[in-house]
Amino acid sequence: GKKDSAPAAGSAGASGKKLTIAMLPKSKGNAYFLSAAKGAQKAADALNDTLLFDGPTQTDPAKQNEIVEGWINKGVDVIAVAAEDKAALSTALRKAQSKGIKVVSFDADVMPDARTFFVNQATPQGIGESLMDEAARLAGSEGEFAIITASLTAANQNEWKKSIDERLKMYPKMKLVEFRPCDDDKAKAQSEATTIMSAHPNLKLIMSICSPGVPGAAEAVKQAGKTGKVKVIGLGLPNENKAYVHSGVTDSVILWNTEELGALAVHAADALARGTLKAGDKSFTVGGKTYDIVGDNIMLGKPFIFNKANIDQFDF
Amino acid sequence: MNSDKHGLKKLLFRHETLLLLVLVGEWLFFYFRGTTTNFSGVTVGFGTAGAQIDILRHSCEIGLLALVMTPVILTGGIDLSVGSLMGLSAVVFGKLWRDAGVPIPAAITATLALGALAGGLNATLITALRLPPLIVTLGTFSLFRGLAEALTRGADTFTGFPASFQAIGQNNWFGLPAQLLVFVLVAAAIWLLVHRTTLGRSFRAIGYASEGARYAGLPVGRRLATVYILAGLGASLAGLIFTARLNQAGANTGTGYELFAITAVVLGGTSIFGGSGSVHGTLLGWAAVAVLSDSLPYVDWPREVGGMLTGLLLIVALSAGVLPKFLSAWRARRHSSRSVNPQPTPSP
Amino acid sequence: MNSDKHGLKKLLFRHETLLLLVLVGEWLFFYFRGTTTNFSGVTVGFGTAGAQIDILRHSCEIGLLALVMTPVILTGGIDLSVGSLMGLSAVVFGKLWRDAGVPIPAAITATLALGALAGGLNATLITALRLPPLIVTLGTFSLFRGLAEALTRGADTFTGFPASFQAIGQNNWFGLPAQLLVFVLVAAAIWLLVHRTTLGRSFRAIGYASEGARYAGLPVGRRLATVYILAGLGASLAGLIFTARLNQAGANTGTGYELFAITAVVLGGTSIFGGSGSVHGTLLGWAAVAVLSDSLPYVDWPREVGGMLTGLLLIVALSAGVLPKFLSAWRARRHSSRSVNPQPTPSP
Amino acid sequence: MSTPPLLELRALAKSFGGARALRGVDFDLREGEVHALLGENGAGKSTLIKIVTGAHQPDRGTIKVAGQIVAGLSPATARQLGIACIYQQPALFPDLTVAENIALRLEPAAALRRVDWSARRERVRGLLDRIGAVISPEAEVRTLSMPEQQLVEIACALGAGARIVIMDEPTASLTQKEQHLLFAVVRELRKSGVGVIYISHRLEEIFALADRVTVLRDGESVGTNEVSELNEAALIRMMVGRELTQIYPPSESAPGNVVLALRNVGCRTSGVQGVTFDVRAGEIFGLAGLVGAGRTELARILFGITPADTGEITLNGERVVLHSPQDAIARGIAYVPEDRRRHGVVLDLPIAHNMTMAIHPGFFPATWLRLSAERGLALDFIRDLAIKCSGPEAPGGSLSGGNQQKVSLARWLATKPKLLILDEPTQGVDVGAKGEIHKIIRRLAKEGLAVLLISSDLPEALGMSDRIGVMRGSTIAAILPGGSDAHTVMAAALGSEKGAAA
Ligand SMILES: Nc1ncnc2c1ncn2[C@@H]1O[C@H](COP(=O)(O)OP(=O)(O)OP(=O)(O)O)[C@@H](O)[C@H]1O
Ligand SMILES: Nc1ncnc2c1ncn2[C@@H]1O[C@H](COP(=O)(O)OP(=O)(O)OP(=O)(O)O)[C@@H](O)[C@H]1O
Ligand SMILES: [Mg+2]
């Protein structure tokens, strides 16, 4: 019942066969990808497609590779991936394409020749600039700050880091003192933040560019009793940061709508497999909303800043 | 064999002193290289109470595992399953509290019971079926971790525990981390058990010569059961503290901890063949590893070097212990006049 | 002790048959539950050649480790450092090729040499200083991994290797994965070594009674060196193949593999005390684990269950092997006539 | 006489820590002779052998092989010199086949040589035929019986072109039939010019087989004679030496009521059957017999290690079932085991710990150690038993054999037992300690303890026992009154005609 009545089911869902869409996150445990999966599932239901959501329990290029190869043998129709390691995953994806399986990437891109489209949650500039500007605003444009990232190998985090460094040039009085990985793990992020704070007592702000890092850093600041003294911002999920934002530990969380990202990835995958979306298209419309396509990047739109004022309006 | 034990016994003494020196050396190094006063005159870095407390906090769980691993190794056994059991405990605790709505105290009790049960499984396979501990616990190593992952499908994690529970892992009691007090209590208990009770005695006897212990009328099976159940309890306790510290419980909790714990015990001078060793040795070994693995950033060294240094320390410390004995044995064999060693044959 | 070996040897036989059954059972289960034909009439899933080949591809590295681990365990030793050595090899290979600009063939040779060297380090500490293998390789376990991480600061990874090299890990030769051919060659070599040469015989002799082997005039030291160097070689080869398969080399390559390899060997019926065991047993054990850990998604089971099943399999298989012996021994003690066993004393 | 002896030992001496195993032994072995080596337990026979085979290094003395002085003999060089040894417990690898085992010894340890199976099988079969053994080269050694394994050992020796073959108590666990096969092989060897050193506790074998005999006593050679010049009595006298019976303390206790009563006790796993006798309070009941007669097995039954499955055991009038050592200890039974080094003391633990090991529940209420009390107890025993040691903290392994034995004894005296089982209490114990232990045993008996004394040392059994049970073939062959003479006991143990007469 609901499938048919689903608004976005549109022409595609009704006509043609039921597709099997396989979605690969960097790691299953990560709430960021779980919320993307939520959106993806909604979209799949709407399109009357089957969604397989599987990934490594901890970020692990080899496992990602093996999971994709498993899907190839299972004969899925289209694959949507967020790559932990460009090179490692691309080898498997090319194999998939050679077997006639369509591939889109989302959140973290692979080699261009290993997929048709990249669903781009935000350009590195967009993210880097919003993060750096927000940081400067909170720190009063001066003082030491540290960055916690996913893993020093993570492709897109490194992209963002570049544009952060670019933007940093506009704030000469601000000094980046640490750039530490947390392996997309809240626990590690927390101990990293703790260590950073005792190593750099004048630290004014911790910025996390991976979602588990934000609550991790906040937890550390709270436990160190430095609430307000050391500010916390980063890319994160509203839900896992609400408490900290309200208690004033975390000032702002910057992100795009991850459920929308997941949904868009599935819609793109579906359309690509059905041929309604082709390389070279300049825009892509889902249920009335139009996303522009820059080259082979389907743009999700501008990042969004969650803070005390608005965070409660979001649930993911 | 015999003279080997002798060697390792001697080694044990040389060891604890040597280890203490290493530890003090480490500490002073980090203290002088890793502590600075910033322009506003505040002391910062390794030397601060905060840093010291954090080092203790972060290594508390491995310390607990090392403590309960010590009796196991004293009996000549080993337990590879403690790390996985940490994960299973964390997950089960999380599920009980969040999904089954069990109140925290009951959930804690149930989790510890689970730990004891898991230890009991190891013990049964080892004593009743006479399977080698290494194999049994290698099996439960996969089993427990697998259960934890199956329960969460590798995705589900548990968080948002009540503050009263998080306090165990995050608050300070009397200026010390709460879990440190738990740790001290456990350490004291294990120390007394090993060094002051007949149980500890029988652990050593079993480790040195389990047949001999049997001929002396010691209840070997029951004693072995004790140490493995104890290890299980310790592992689940570590899992709980870990959960409280991070306010997060996942299936990957404690991955790889078993080998770190064994490293600490062995570094502490406990013979892997069983029999000789001490709880304070384990504590020293644990401290040496803890400082190494958590303090490098204070001196702006890459944290990654920690693992390398740990391995190096283990090898060097043990070689240093054996070398003199080895040389003397070798000299003895050259101009073999009278040797004090009851066994003339070179130890295997 | 001795009668213990008897048990484990009998177990070995029961084992290989039992294991073969398990393997066939597994395979058939996945074949019938995990293979389907989609509407366009194409067969997909576990039954396809592609799936079979991928399973082999993915488990090839662990298979190599298990193969070279077998002689080590036959001598009564163990090598915990192989997984870390995989990582170190991958990193060193990557650095040589990318940073030092060494041509691939030379880089491969150098990496293998490194592996042999690392194995030699283990061997030296074990034979010259007479340190227990468990401890030595526990130390190098941290040391090698630490070195790999230090070399890359945990950040650097290597990729973009020439297709000619990637071919080793990704292409098919004669319809089979390239690395599978390497694997088969190694397997054949190790099998001959263990079952058809005087070396293999001396491994068992050493594992059964290293002193006895000395009295029989065997060069125990040299033999031990052989097995650990072999293990080192195997580990670095596995590291290279892993790198070729993923076209990516990082410091975390092979983390935790050592315990999987040991699981395969032990599951294959090799006695952890050394002395008895077989290479074909190891291959069976490896296959059983490989299928379990890679095939669950084909039957839409959570892949996480794999670990649990592996642990269960190990425990059940070994218990099943020991149980009859245990019961009969027990019955014998109650009311049985003369036992063929020369030892009247019940096994410890 | 023109050719030098195959083997010539001069003033060979060897000590292990305290125990002086050999103190200047002379010995020589000629071509084509069987030279028997005889002596009580602990006389030094095995040590002598271990030196000749390179397992131990002598402290002093010279070894000549075929006239050449050899120094620093190692197992490998010994084999190259054509010295081969067949131990009581064959040192074969049970997981390997007969062929593999033999090859392991014979083929050079050259590494990766592909094994030539047919050639090897032929060679092995040839060797086995030569000693008239019907064993398949492909059989796994574990499937062979003890004597078959010994034959394989001998085949190895022959294959290695051994000129000197040593047999240390080869017949300890052989049946009559198996013995004769072995003897045939030995004679075969002698014919082919091989020199055989033959160690046995069984006199009739000496007379059946040996050309010459050398008797060791407490690490010294008493003398070497042509066997033809000796008779059984003379030989026993040489072994036993000075009129020992006098140096044994006299019995002072009057046996009281029955403490232990065995009725037709047996245990299938250990082969013991139909054992029936009583032991009274204050009585020392000796168990004599040859090595392997089954006395230790009987003791293991009484201590609950291998529980009895037939017959009944009565302690102080009440019938008891002994399933574990704990049971036995609880009922006041103490067992000082035969294998001191493996079962008697934990060599690595301080002697104080060793002494309290069997009384943990009683001596340490609520499991708390009372170190000072323990130390006190240890010091008392050290004084009472005159244990030579550096103190209660000295590890058991640092003591001489005799003193280790006293520690093991102390452990069991601490349990205040009603029945004390001593298994070879003075085996491998030097003469001085021997005497002291004997005095202690007497004193205990006088204090009303029932003592079961297992001993392969005939004079000891004779001198100490109020009554003597002689075991043969895992059962009681005869029960003799105290003061019976050596010949009667020996005869009963050997089962020779004299035994039937007595
Ligand atoms: N490895 C050893 N360490 C210490 N003492 C030893 C060792 N081996 C033998 N001894 C001692 O050397 C002495 C002689 O022992 P040996 O085994 O040679 O006697 P034996 O004549 O073979 O006795 P048996 O007839 O019981 O075999 C004994 O006092 C024994 O305790
Ligand atoms: N460790 C052993 N291995 C093989 N056979 C053994 C062993 N111990 C005893 N036996 C066999 O069990 C039987 C009884 O041995 P037991 O030790 O009881 O003899 P015993 O009378 O105690 O002689 P002794 O005490 O002088 O060795 C003999 O056939 C002996 O060969
Ligand atoms: Mg002897």
Ligand SMILES: [Mg+2]
């Ligand atoms: Mg005996």
